[in-house]
Amino acid sequence: MTLTGDMTLTGELLIGTARVPATAGTMKALNPATGEFVEPEFAFGGAAEVDRAVRLADDAFDSYSHTSLAERAAFLDLVADGLEAVKDELAARTALETGLPAAQLAGEAARTADVFRKFADVVRAGRFLQAAVDTAQPDRRPAPRMDHRLQKVALGPVVIFGAGNFPISYSVMGGDTASALAAGCPVVVKAHNAHPGASEIQGRVIQRAVAEAGLHEGVFSLVRGAGNEIGEALVDHPLVRAVTFTGSEGGGMALYRRAQRRPEPIPVFTEMTSVNPTFVLPAALAARGPEIGAGLVQRAMYNVGQACLKPAVLLAVDGPGFRELRDAAAAEIRKADARTMLTPGIHDSYTRNARRMEDGGATLIGTGADPARAGEGQSLLYEVTGEQLLAEPALREEVFGPAVLLVRLTGAEQLFEVARAFRGQLSATLHADAADRAAAERLLPILERRTGRIVFNAFSIPQEVSHAATHSGPFPATSDSRFTSVGMGAIERFVRPVTYQNFPDALLPEPLREANPLHVWRLVDGAPGRH
Structure with missing residues (x-):
């Protein structure tokens, strides 16, 4: 080539x-769609x-x-x-x-x-250096201060x-x-x-x-x-x-x-690992349950479900809008074609983990098209109760592939209990309307302890690559x-601080020199700016 x-x-x-x-x-590369090297x-x-x-x-x-x-x-x-x-x-x-x-x-x-x-x-701006200057104070009492500069x-x-x-x-x-x-x-x-x-x-x-x-x-x-x-x-x-x-x-x-x-x-x-749980509060569920159910399934099928931010678990209280959400999610699953997964090993693991869901008590309530050839992943929609999810930790584990779990809860208190049962996540999503404010305020601290990114009235996929982006979370989502x-x-992740104490200006790194020749952002005696 x-x-x-x-x-x-x-x-x-x-x-x-x-x-x-x-x-x-x-080795040779394997084409997973044809099985040929x-x-x-x-x-x-x-x-x-x-x-x-x-x-x-x-x-x-x-x-x-x-x-x-x-x-x-x-x-x-x-x-x-x-x-x-x-x-x-x-x-x-x-x-x-x-x-x-x-x-x-x-x-x-x-x-x-x-x-x-x-x-x-980012490099040109130099702000990642986190430059800081504490100028000398030779007349300070009871002891003078030497010049300190950090980057x-x-x-x-x-x-x-x-x-x-x-x-x-x-x-x-x-x-x-x-x-x-x-x-x-x-x-x-x-x-x-x-x-x-x-x-x-x-x-x-x-x-x-x-x-x-x-x-x-x-x-x-x-x-x-x-x-x-x-x-x-x-x-x-x-x-x-x-x-x-x-x-x-x-x-x-x-x-x-x-x-x-x-x-x-x-x-x-x-x-x-992450299942990126999606919580749908009652007013939002009643107002737009079908939209949320279909939208979540659509995004969960991205990359044949082989994405770390796949919204894999949807949780909602069984009440107005729940049946409509469930039906819409099942209808969306039925539209999904079976597609080739990345490797035979990933496909085999997906099959085993889907079976694990069923062994854990999950009920299959919707399927996509049957696979036409080996290596294709069939889209699956499972349902469990809140009690089942709390009783069986395996149901809260990731299934890497095009599977989604719908959790039917008995009320708000069970929703909070289930939220506390999740381990660390890369993201968590909250669908809420104005009438859900009190419940949302109770749920947010629980989610903050378990993830690095909380999404409101949207979905965990896609994620923007930006200055404000976070792709992290408590263990086991990440190790730090x-x-x-x-x-x-x-x-x-790849930098550490060094302080230069009492250095002559000519020996300092450019961002720390008195004239700040690169005009990088820095703190000088606690005051931020490009001075």
């Missing part, structure tokens, strides 16, 4: 400027390739983390330009490897390029595990990579084996941008491996300073625990709810 700029898929690992052949076997062969590496990539990243760190804000922003713009140039080729290859529509994937590529441009703007600096080399469900925006060129590079951290990506061609295309774009920007080759590398060995080698490497992971709770926590057992523990920022993995705030 030839790409814009004479790039051809070779299947090799990308370590700095080098293309590295297989040292630990090979797709050329070419893709290389697997091992601990030696990990060591080479991480050492290059560490070699690159001092120079890359000290690039000017303008240079680093220009590099991020180059990455965005490169992605836009190969958008159609990338979408076509990714469609072969995922079964997702090429038009949808082209849109995902365009949005990802926009994320890189937004982070370029955030990059952590060091970052390892990113590419996600399987969003093969562009959460993969090699996703927000994790964009925010780490924006912070000044070199990146080593462990490509997801479900879409190796798409990963190589993205990796080649970043590799080319590194060269065009004149940066150290170790700013970016891409490795791939079979089994757990390569992932463990990445987490264990003593030069790695942070890890990101998007996937299952089991996989995320295995990496997290391993990182804490290192002689020098490091942060692992995981995004793992203080940080977001989506939005401009994602850069905060």
